[in-house]
Amino acid sequence: MCGIAGIFHLSTPKPVDPARVERMCDAMVHRGPDGHGVWTARGVGLGHRRLSIIDVAGSPQPMVSADGRAVLVFNGEIYNFRELREELRATGAEFLTDGDSEVILAAWQRWGPGCVDHLHGMFAFAIYDCSDRSLFLARDRLGVKPLFLAEVSDGSVIFGSELKALLAHPMLRREVDPLAIEDYLAWGYVPDARSILKGVTKLPAGHSLLLQHGKPTPRPSRWWDVSFADRRKESAADLEAELLHLLRRAVRSRMVSDVPLGAFLSGGVDSSSVVGLMAEASSEPVRTCSIGFDVARLDETSHARTVAELFATDHRSRIVSRDDFEHVDALVDMFDEPFADASALPTWRVCQLARESVTVALSGDGADEAFAGYRRHVFQQGEDRLRRLLPTGLRAPLFGTLGRIYPKADWAPRAFRAKSTFQSLAVSSEEGYARSLSVTSAEARDRLFSPEFQRVRGDYRAEAEVVALMRSIPARSGLDRAQYADLKFWLPGDILTKVDRASMAVSLEAREPLLDHRLVEFAASLPEAMRVRSGTGKWLMKRTMRRYLPEEILYRQKQGFVTPIADWFRGPLAGVARQIGESTSLARTGWFERSVIDGLAQAHIAGSSDHGRLLWQLLMLDRSLARLGIA
Incomplete structure (x- = not known):
């Protein structure tokens, strides 16, 4: 696992200053503390920071091919590199190292841009081909590893594993993209379609x-x-057997490492499944770690202990408390862009805990998106049934009216919080799901934004991109489209960004076996009843894991990695909540109505409404703008 950066002149191949590339890499020293290197030629410069995982003593980068034709910088892991190396060796390729980097170079020389089809893993890499003076950039199938891009005023394209690498380039403009602010308020992160800065994009x-x-x-x-688009027709027993084979293969392939390896363990189905399969494949106790909270109803450490005892793991845990709020600026520095998924804090903490004993940790991320494990998937399926029963001409006015008049009962039991359901039923399946994905509704954003910002934003609304994405694919149902949106939009923008930045901040490599692309493709082909059944998601996966996990782990209510931000803002951090509206960076922008923010904070502290997540969003935006020096 590493950090990469580079400069490529598009028009005139000007000389590249190696020191400039080195500064870009040094901004990401946390991604690769074990080594560094820079390679330049006329019109191109490539840089690398290395975290040694495979072939610890060899495989330095930038790596030049044996014939001198191609140069590689690579961030990630190729899990089938040994099989691929033998395949390429049979065609005449020669190898001087035992790592996966040289395999990518040989694959490029054999297949050119088609080399990516042969790579199984997580990666972002750049290959400069000296023969035709081209630069090839690629990102893995599901976006586990990031890659930022920008064109700057001297006619070059610059790239890096994190935005901070681009920020180290003196010609990068630091102008906020107002559409990114709309996106951020809607989702809690800036999705891959853009970045917080104008002119900076992410390779999808x-x-x-x-x-x-x-x-x-x-x-x-x-x-x-x-x-x-397609559906499997085998019996549940046959599909269960195939799924188990895919799970075992995915986990075992990600246990290959020349450095200590462990796993994150929350006590939920996904991480527990990974740990169970690791224990099956290992003769040594699996090293596991978990994070709990100082709010009892959100603490899952007892469930993690149950699983740790079941598989006799070497287990450690730690508690995140309100005192950890003092590290908020460390989070801001980690993500560069504003990022408001509050679970980033415990994710960082569990990565710190893991790094004390291992260099690689397996996670359970990805199963909810692939196998329909979120509550919103169950709701989407149920709402679509109702949409089919009622014509739009009846449904829209009926549920639109109910959605407007029904109170936003944050304080009520979940069964009585029907406002969002009514609002969703009033619109199309795609619009309803985009609404359920958003963390701040379009109506709430309109109240928050100042008239001047609304003028700059124009007609753009963040939900439109998700709606268009869902309508662009061949699929058979609303559930299919919802999961596609999760895999292509939510997963790379939120979940994988969170895990990558939090793990890399402590020089830990995180691997996601449940995002093996063959496993994801298999899950997408399952009939709906194998994904959601009787109001429960991940039906086939839970059935498959019955041989490993007890009922109380498999079928307990999904809790999620939820940080008690709302509780903290009502208690020890109430003063912080009150000050958000008057914070210097937000006030300078003129983007928001201060009186609205003040009202949200007061209502939250009083307990009449829950605005904890929105207050956290605004706080993280304020701190991010200050760090970027643009407000």
């Missing part, structure tokens, strides 16, 4: 980009996608 997951001197920048090319 499953895409590649081929740059050549003297040619304009082309659009990224999609090289992988997941299809929900």
Whole structure:
């Protein structure tokens, strides 16, 4: 696991200053404390920071191919590199190292841009081909590893594993994209379609980009996608057997490491499944770690202990408390862009705990998106049934009216919080799901934004991109489209960004076996009843894991990795909540109505409404703008 950066001149191949590339890499020293290197030629510069995982003593980067034709910088892991190396060796390729980097170079020389189809793993890499003076950039199928891009005023494209690498380049403009603010308020993160800064983009997951001197920048090319168009017809028993085989293969392939390895363990189905399969494959106790909270109803450490005892793991846990709020600026520095998923704090803490004893940790991320494990998936399926029964002409006015008049009962039991359901039923399936994904509704954003910001934002609304994405795919149901949106939008933008930045901040490599692309493709082909049944998601996965996990782990109510921000803002951090509206950076922007923010804080502290997540969003935006020096 590493950090990469580079400069490529599109028009005139000017000399590249190695010191400039080195500064870009040094901004990410946390991603690769074990080594560094820079390679330059006329018109191109590549840089690398290394965290040694495979072939610890060898495989330095940038890596030049044996014939001198190609140069590689690579961030990630290729899990089938040994099999691929033998396949390439049979065609005449020669190898001097035992790592996966040289395999990528050989694959490029054999297949060119088609090399990505042969790579199983998580990666973002750049290959400069000296023979045709081109730069090939690629990102893995599901976006586990990031890659930021920008064109700057001297005619070059700069890239890096994190935005901070680009910020180290003196010609990068630091102007906020107002549409990114709309996106951030809607989702709690800036999705892959843009970044917080104008002119900076992210190479989309499953895409590649081929740059050549003297040619304009082309659009990224999609090289992988997941299809929900087909349905498997085998029996539940046969599908269960196939799933178990895929799970075992995914976990075992990610246990290959030349450094100490462990796992995150929350006590939920997904992480417990990974730990159970690791224990099956290992003769040594699996090293596991978990994080709890100082609010009892959100603490899952007892469930994690149950699983740890079941598989006799070497287990450690730690508690996150309100005192950890003092590290909020460390979070801001970690993500560069504003990022408001409050579970980033405990994720960082569990990564710190893991790094005390291991260098690689397996996680359970990805199963909810692939196998329909979120409550919103169950709701989506149920709402679509009702949509089919009632014509739009009746449904829209009926539920639209109910959605307007029904109170937002944050204080009520979940069964009585029907406002969002009514609002969703009043619109199309895609619009309803986009609403359920958003953390701040369009109506709430309109109240928050000042008239001046609304003028700058224009007609753009964040939900439109999710709606368009869901309508663009071949699928059979609303559930298919919802899961596709999760895999292509939510997963890379939120979940994988969180895990990558939090783990890399402490020089820990996180691996996600449940996002093996063959496993994801299998899940997408399952009939709906194998994903959601009787109001329960991940039906086939839970059935498959019955041989490993007890009923109380498999079927307990999903809790999620939820930080008690709302409780803290009503208690020890109430003063922080009151000050958000008058904070210097937010006030300078003129984007928000201060009186509205003050009202939200007072209502939250009084307990009449729950605005904890929105207050956290505004706080993180304020701190991020201050760090970027643009407000």
